[in-house]
Amino acid sequence: MPELRNRSWILQKRPEGLVTLADIELREEPLRPLQAGEVLIRNHYLSIDPAIRDWMSERPSYLPSIPLGEVVRSTSLGEVIDSRHPAFKAGDLAVGVNGWEDYSIARGEQLMPVQPMPGEAEQYFLSIYGAVGLTAYFGFLEKGRPQPGETVLVSAAGGAVGSLVGQIARLKGCRAVGLAGSEEKCRWIVDELGFDAAINYRTSANLEEAIREACPEGVDVYFDNVGGEVLDATLMNLNKNARIVFCGAISGYNSQQPVPGPYNFWQILARTVTLEGFLVSDYFERFPEAIAQVRQWLAEGKITFREQVVDGLEHCLDTFNLLFEGANTGKLIVRLAPTAEAGVRGNSLSHATEASVSAAVLEETR
Amino acid sequence: MPELRNRSWILQKRPEGLVTLADIELREEPLRPLQAGEVLIRNHYLSIDPAIRDWMSERPSYLPSIPLGEVVRSTSLGEVIDSRHPAFKAGDLAVGVNGWEDYSIARGEQLMPVQPMPGEAEQYFLSIYGAVGLTAYFGFLEKGRPQPGETVLVSAAGGAVGSLVGQIARLKGCRAVGLAGSEEKCRWIVDELGFDAAINYRTSANLEEAIREACPEGVDVYFDNVGGEVLDATLMNLNKNARIVFCGAISGYNSQQPVPGPYNFWQILARTVTLEGFLVSDYFERFPEAIAQVRQWLAEGKITFREQVVDGLEHCLDTFNLLFEGANTGKLIVRLAPTAEAGVRGNSLSHATEASVSAAVLEETR
The missing domain is CATH 3.90.180.10 (Medium-chain alcohol dehydrogenases, catalytic domain)
Structure with missing residues (x-):
């Protein structure tokens, strides 16, 4: 050579x-x-x-x-x-x-x-069958533990992982609500992906209130890629025994100052919330099972x-x-x-x- | 009358x-x-x-x-x-x-x-058989999910709940380390209650380092009554898949400013930690079982x-x-x-x- x-x-x-x-x-x-x-x-x-x-x-x-x-x-x-x-x-x-x-x-x-x-x-194999698809699959199902009829809120819902989480939530009989940063993304996740509702977090005057309106029965599973103010607003809308899947915190990645945890941290106790850190690599042994399921959903046209x-x-x-x-x-x-x-x-x-x-x-x- | x-x-x-x-x-x-x-x-x-x-x-x-x-x-x-x-x-x-x-x-x-x-x-019935004893019992066992040989760190370990958590940890075959605010409390939990080690958080120049020395194999369960800097120092010492029992956050209760979550919040993801809010009232149905067990431990001289x-x-x-x-x-x-x-x-x-x-x-x- x-x-x-x-x-x-x-x-x-x-x-x-x-x-x-x-x-x-x-x-x-x-x-x-x-x-x-x-x-x-x-x-x-x-x-x-x-x-x-x-x-x-x-x-x-x-x-x-x-x-x-x-x-x-x-x-x-x-x-x-x-x-x-x-x-x-x-x-x-x-x-x-x-x-x-x-x-x-x-x-x-x-x-x-x-x-x-x-x-x-x-x-x-770098997207839907890779870390993105497998993170949505294992993070949501294993850490979120969704039950039919529950409300699932997803941040960065127009992103690669979040858009899949909302679709899997729908497949599992949940109400799926997405937070996204543009009108185009909001329309896409509702009109094409089947989310029940979307919130444009950039234009919401009061995010806590906007989540309350979109999730009138409260939030049972929050799949978080973002952290920061969006997490804080969500904490005020969680139901008792809600689960937070802590998958990312992109809002702070470029910060030059130390980024604290959420100001509404107390709500984790007050609402007896479970917050779990998630890394897809922990599920390596089960990747084939997940790929097979995602492949089937794709073939059946159930996810986009x-x-x-x-x-x-x-x-x-x-x-x-x-x-x-x-x-x-x-x-x-x-x-x-x-x-x-x-x-x-x-x-x-x-x-x-x-x-x-x-x-x-x-x-x-x- | x-x-x-x-x-x-x-x-x-x-x-x-x-x-x-x-x-x-x-x-x-x-x-x-x-x-x-x-x-x-x-x-x-x-x-x-x-x-x-x-x-x-x-x-x-x-x-x-x-x-x-x-x-x-x-x-x-x-x-x-x-x-x-x-x-x-x-x-x-x-x-x-x-x-x-x-x-x-x-x-x-x-x-x-x-x-x-x-x-x-x-x-x-207001202490060992009341919220104090039952919080230690259910919070530690149900949310901490201790395994024999694991390291359990307890904040406010000289306090009513914390002192019991450390003793139950020892009964379950764990290494128990306590954080307390005076030399007298530190001596008491080690000499009389059987904790394996104690850290005086008021006199530690570097709390993160002090925890590392007292928990050379890392922390598997952190039972937290305190929040704040002690939680931050602990987060840097958690093992992968550690559990945090969020039972209280007394360090912030009198604050006149909003108190953020821990600055090392990211470690919850990085170490795939589970943080759970705990309220003893959720275990009301099981109070008799816990009181019977605690009563037996007391009678056998196993807890003080x-x-x-x-x-x-x-x-x-x-x-x-x-x-x-x-x-x-x-x-x-x-x-x-x-x-x-x-x-x-x-x-x-x-x-x-x-x-x-x-x-x-x-x-x-x-």
Whole structure:
């Protein structure tokens, strides 16, 4: 194999606030040789997730901070082009926690082989069959413990995870109410996804009151991706014995000040609420079960999802920052340019167009 | 029955900070006649609890705020002296949510009849067999879900609830570590109650580090009565899948500013923690089971508890404020003076002396 050169986004310093080109830079270097047990992957798709902002900070979290001088960590899907691990051979597709780069070298045991079925795009394994879909599935069902007839409130309901949570809530016989940041998102989740109601949190004069109106019987399950003021307003609307699935807190990720817990924290006691932190990786053993169920719902037309695929490694940063403006309209994925050696690749590109790709962003980035 | 006059502590205005005589006043009025279904109780003992401070505020909570102009709400134990409810007759002892007053009129169905066994003081039903003991029992066992070998950290461990939680933790095969506010309390919980370690949170230069040293294997269950900085320091020491029993947050009860949740709130997600609000009243149906178990542990000498009994209705306020100075050394109870009609009363007084009464406070208040 000829020497390959790899472009990687390298974390240069800990960001303060929004990540800029002063914090990360795109660097090109030759790839080192594989060691025993390692696999070389050419990345086809990179997952652009809010959690990456957390990993860039020094705050202790569920994964170590990304070390300065190393590649920005991200889940990727790629094609094996060389392997020194018995479970993988050239041409296989695999998902792993790799980075924003053309090629990744990973230990074989840390990769998950994936096999799209006919008609399924490769990148589904970074969205509906990946962390997004599985987070909605396990987070809502295992931590939310919904009962038919209950009211489920979802923050970031126009986002990748939240839009699925509301649909699964409906499938489980719950009333689903979504909080979203634009009229377009509110219309989408109600008209196309079947949410019972939507609240535009940006234009609500009194969010606590708006939630009360949309959830007249109170909230039994709150699926939270946002934290901050939205969580505070929700706490005042929870029913006794409500469950909060603490899945994310994007409102604070770019803060340069320490972000406290909610001011209405006392309501957790007063209403005997259960608040549970959720990490999808804890359910690794059960991923196949969830993928099978989600695949069935998709086939039956019971759930809808949106991807927003942006072409080009050089667009990782601007794509990432869409998340913090609430400007994305689905699961954000960066697609890397196919190259001559990428035999399997042609297939996946044709599949990719089946996902609903945001034309505007593609326009801008092509 | 001759007309009885009743002295009651009346809430005059919402306190700001520590409660003072500007907020509540002792007023004397004639008792109104009983209505059908009501019971008249002469209170023997009043329970002095941190929760009362919460009920005085306007913050929405699990019970309505005490209305201005009404008696300060408190659990009391007393003797029935008149009854228009079929379940009660004169001479019965009953516990109920009544108030800081000589006599209380209550609906019969809201009273719990109690029957001390030989050698048991009446006021045990306001402490070890009352909310204190039952909170420790159900809160720790049901919400903490301890496993043998786990590390249990308890705040306000020198207090009435916390001191019991640590002892139950030891009975369940856990390592028990207590946070307390004085060297005397720290010695007491280790030397007399059998806690494995104690931390004086007032003299610790770095509380997070002190917890790490006392809990080298991390914290699996945190039983919290305090909130605030102690909760923040604990969050940085929790193990994955730890449980927090949110039983109280006394550090903020007198605050005149809104008190936010913990600054390390993110750790609940990062360590996939379960935080549960706890109210003992939710376990009402199971009180007999718990009282039987606690009674057995007491009889076997497996648990120890302290009461601090202060004489005189006029001392409700100063006794209450001991809680916020951390100056109490056991469950605080106010004992009302026996009167000529109180036939049953002589008995209970002799029992009361069996509890460990704080000589210093009695001295001061007699």
